[in-house]
Amino acid sequence: MSPGESSEPLSLPEDVIVDIIARVPRFDYPTLSLVSKHFRSLVTSPKLYASRSLLGFTEHCLYVVLYNHFDNSNSRWYILCRKPDGNLRLVLISSLPPLHGNGSFVAVGSMIYVFDNTTSSASSIDCKSHTVQKLHNMPIHMVHTVAGLIDGKIYVSGYCNRASKNVMVVFNTETKMWEPEIKPIANKETCKRWTRNCVVMAGKIYTKDPFNSF
Incomplete structure (x- = not known):
């Protein structure tokens, strides 16, 4: 496979890809979005979230905003998620621009x-x-x-x-x-x-x- 070639399983029907991604925890979507432009579009599509709802894979997420008390114009947003070992970690939402905290x-x-x-x-x-x-x-x-x-x-x-x-x-x-x-x-x-x-x-x-x- 050439360096710029995508490894996305394009041979699979679109509905099958959506069904598979719908079963993946949302905390992993930032990583999935790096696979290809197609995946980046899928993880934000209304169709995916409609599928998650039908499958019963809805999740409650805690969003955290952190900022410097002396310069709160550069706050960053995170999601608190649980690692496989049970511990919690903050995952940066890189797509969100700095907002005033x-x-x-x-x-x-x-x-x-x-x-x-x-x-x-x-x-x-x-x-x-x-x-x-x-x-x-x-x-x-x-x-x-x-x-x-x-x-x-x-x-x-x-x-x-x-x-x-x-x-x-x-x-x-x-x-x-x-x-x-x-x-x-x-x-x-x-x-x-x-x-x-x-x-x-x-x-x-x-x-x-x-x-x-x-």
Whole structure:
């Protein structure tokens, strides 16, 4: 075989190749994508993931973003996976460009939505193809944002320096658009505090301030 020749089993029908790859753990897809351009296209194709779903080979993956606290503009994304010996390791997702690590992250199905604290930018990561799509910027600049998902809508709240208060904006994951209304958080006590974390329970979002008050 010549150096540039692919070893891909082209003699196999396409459906057979898809069926075989569908049974391979997703953690090995970055390696498979190096085999050939055809394989690189297959591991990101909707047909492959439809086949995995029919075969019952869906997996829950934990995504990890690591960044330097003093320079968080160069964060890198990893998948936490289990090695054959049972130990865990972080696998770099090389296809994802560096993203700002200072922000809020919300997982919705196979998508991860990223809301940047520093520039008001928003983007989505397709966990099937490991590609990034730019979204419309947040309607207002906020710092110390937190975000939670309720009924297909992402509620992003944070402190607005311009308004000197906490506000909330809503992103619709179906239309990929921001709702026009900017909702002020009316509680006079919490308006002076920055939010640090949040949790969604029973259709409500509970936020925590630096003093561990909800």
